[in-house]
Amino acid sequence: MNKIQILNELKDHQDTLQKVIDTLSGDIEEACEMITSTIKSGNKVLLAGNGGSAADAQHIAAELSGRFVKDRKPLPGIALTVDTSALTSIANDYGYEHVFSRQVEAFGKPGDLFIGISTSGNSPGILAAFESAKKLELKTLGLSGRDGGKMNGLCQLNVIVPSNITARIQEMHILIGHILCTAVDNLFE
Numbered sequence: 001m002n003k004i005q006i007l008n009e010l011k012d013h014q015d016t017l018q019k020v021i022d023t024l025s026g027d028i029e030e031a032c033e034m035i036t037s038t039i040k041s042g043n044k045v046l047l048a049g050n051g052g053s054a055a056d057a058q059h060i061a062a063e064l065s066g067r068f069v070k071d072r073k074p075l076p077g078i079a080l081t082v083d084t085s086a087l088t089s090i091a092n093d094y095g096y097e098h099v100f101s102r103q104v105e106a107f108g109k110p111g112d113l114f115i116g117i118s119t120s121g122n123s124p125g126i127l128a129a130f131e132s133a134k135k136l137e138l139k140t141l142g143l144s145g146r147d148g149g150k151m152n153g154l155c156q157l158n159v160i161v162p163s164n165i166t167a168r169i170q171e172m173h174i175l176i177g178h179i180l181c182t183a184v185d186n187l188f189e
């Protein structure tokens, strides 16, 4: 990796961020409203994703139950990616596609928010989880990329990062995740 290649990566990130600034602020505002209304009504936030997006789901959940910036009360954010016994038994007995949907059905209550993170918008486990969340009257927020994939038809709001590069999309997802956490922090003194 030479310096030119490194600068190209950094520039690509910068260009993607500029596109997000130009096109996504309205959607991000709407996403902030979805998470703050969930917390205000005493409901919880469930999150899921695969690979790097699983890490994003856990990262955002931890900002809620632990803390983000403010020293405020712990908040109910749960990543559905962390219980290896649940993940392996559901995958083993029902198929990997069900690992998140079955947990949504186990834990989700009407008024909760399910956040599904998928750069392609097409990961079957995330699509199935959106279907379950919708059936159980959870609010549904997608973080995706490319053309938004099949998530377009399955969630109330699909925030589509305008890029076809998985890494760039993930970098914008965690930035958007941190904006959601700022919105939540702003609810408190």
Ligand SMILES: O=C(CO)[C@@H](O)[C@H](O)[C@H](O)[C@H](O)COP(=O)(O)O
Residues within 6 Å of the ligand: 050, 051, 052, 053, 117, 118, 119, 120, 121, 122, 123, 166, 167, 170
């Ligand atoms: O982190 C990365 C790539 O940056 C990978 O682990 C990536 O998340 C995995 O390939 C995922 O399975 C991709 O799934 P998705 O984003 O299309 O839902």
Ligand SMILES: [Zn+2]
Residues within 6 Å of the ligand: 052, 167, 170
């Ligand atoms: Zn990655």
